[in-house]
Amino acid sequence: MQLKNDRYLRALLKQPLDRTPIWMMRQAGRYLPEYRATRAQAGDFMSLCKNPELACEVTLQPLRRYPLDAAILFSDILTIPDAMGMGLYFGEGEGPRFTKQLTDFMDVVQLPVPDPEVELKYVMDAVRTIRRELNGSVPLIGFSGSPWTLATYMFEGGSSKTFSKIKKLMYTEPEAVHILLDKLAQSVILYLNAQIAAGAQSVMIFDTWGGVLTPHDYREYSLSYMQQIVAGLTRHADGRPVPVTLFTKNGGLWLEEIAATGCDGVGLDWTMDIRHARARIGDKVALQGNMDPAILLGTPERIRQEVQAILDGYGMGSGHVFNLGHGITPDVDPEKAGIFIDAVQTFSPAYHMQ
Numbered sequence: 001m002q003l004k005n006d007r008y009l010r011a012l013l014k015q016p017l018d019r020t021p022i023w024m025m026r027q028a029g030r031y032l033p034e035y036r037a038t039r040a041q042a043g044d045f046m047s048l049c050k051n052p053e054l055a056c057e058v059t060l061q062p063l064r065r066y067p068l069d070a071a072i073l074f075s076d077i078l079t080i081p082d083a084m085g086m087g088l089y090f091g092e093g094e095g096p097r098f099t100k101q102l103t104d105f106m107d108v109v110q111l112p113v114p115d116p117e118v119e120l121k122y123v124m125d126a127v128r129t130i131r132r133e134l135n136g137s138v139p140l141i142g143f144s145g146s147p148w149t150l151a152t153y154m155f156e157g158g159s160s161k162t163f164s165k166i167k168k169l170m171y172t173e174p175e176a177v178h179i180l181l182d183k184l185a186q187s188v189i190l191y192l193n194a195q196i197a198a199g200a201q202s203v204m205i206f207d208t209w210g211g212v213l214t215p216h217d218y219r220e221y222s223l224s225y226m227q228q229i230v231a232g233l234t235r236h237a238d239g240r241p242v243p244v245t246l247f248t249k250n251g252g253l254w255l256e257e258i259a260a261t262g263c264d265g266v267g268l269d270w271t272m273d274i275r276h277a278r279a280r281i282g283d284k285v286a287l288q289g290n291m292d293p294a295i296l297l298g299t300p301e302r303i304r305q306e307v308q309a310i311l312d313g314y315g316m317g318s319g320h321v322f323n324l325g326h327g328i329t330p331d332v333d334p335e336k337a338g339i340f341i342d343a344v345q346t347f348s349p350a351y352h353m354q
């Protein structure tokens with residue numbers, strides 16, 4: 001089906017545009033009262049993810065409020081470890097936790113590679129439901145965590161500040177970590193290809209914790225597995241490639257290497273000047289980002305000023321997907337998000353004049 005608004009896909013392929021497309025990481029989330037209501041109806045967060053009708057409902061909520069240029073599947077990166085049997089749960093007011101603890105080599109060897117149409121069928125059902133309901137309005141982004149980022153949660157048992165459990169294993173039994181990363185890379189390839197088959201029109205890989213590694217370990221433990229995934233993605237049924245975006249938070253030092261993986265877009269956090277990022281890799285890939293989500297706590301004038309500065313930083317022409325440099329936080333006033341989106345749509349046409 002022909003998309004009514006394909007700006008997001010055109011920007012990733014660096015094709016000419018009338019204005020810069022925008023979506024927001026975590027655009028379906030707790031800053032929206034309608035999200036909080038649907039989540040309360042579902043019970044907890046994982047019950048929301050596992051209910052395709054409700055996952056579709058929260059995916060569409062931000063699109064009803066704002067003229068966004070893409071929808072992102074409502075789910076979580078930790079569905080894969082959950083499908084491997086680790087028992088994911090979210091305690092009230094806490095981050096993710098697992099009922100099963102991974103400690104050594106044997107635990108890793110025994111983990112299965114999940115079949116996405118069996119253990120993760122609820123995700124594929126959500127993708128199919130969302131595509132049907134979007135009805136060709138905007139593209140749907142599918143996603144996964146990077147193998148490294150998933151492995152940190154699996155070994156640390158949740159969020160971490162020091163990553164000492166997984167790093168200790170890396171520096172004592174590196175083969176165990178590689179066996180896990182390899183299994184995760186295989187799982188992510190199957191998972192993303194299943195999302196593509198179910199209807200995802202682009203995919204994004206979140207490497208939230210790649211930036212805690214040394215440059216050498218980043219290449220060995222994170223980037224090389226993301227590269228395998230990029231190489232393993234299928235094309236659409238009609239032969240068109242599916243654009244893929246890689247996002248390593250705090251990865252600004254390694255942009256050239258990220259861009260060399262064969263990805264179409266590179267996500268930037270706000271610690272990077274997008275002008276410099278474009279000078280370094282902008283002839284190879286599209287750039288996504290990169291406003292600090294905390295600016296959304298500022299005044300409308302401050303938000304508009306920052307949008308203008310980022311548009312100006314990227315400069316003329318296609319190849320920029322406007323976004324935040326990380327997820328929108330629950331304390332943002334939805335009206336400020338609206339001001340942000342409106343500013344991008346109002347100011348950006350000037351950067352697309354021929």
Ligand code: CP3
Nearest residue numbers: 025026027028029045072073074075076077095206208327
């Ligand atoms: O962007 C979207 O709107 C799509 C949905 C989405 C969620 N998680 C929903 C969610 C996406 C793309 C993710 C990815 C994700 N999940 C990442 C990578 C991106 C990033 O933020 O760095 C990570 C690291 C996770 C793991 C995760 N899930 C954590 C650490 C938490 C708790 C943090 C928090 O904000 O409370 C979650 C829960 C989660 N995932 C929520 C949402 C909307 C909040 C759950 C709730 O409703 O209470």
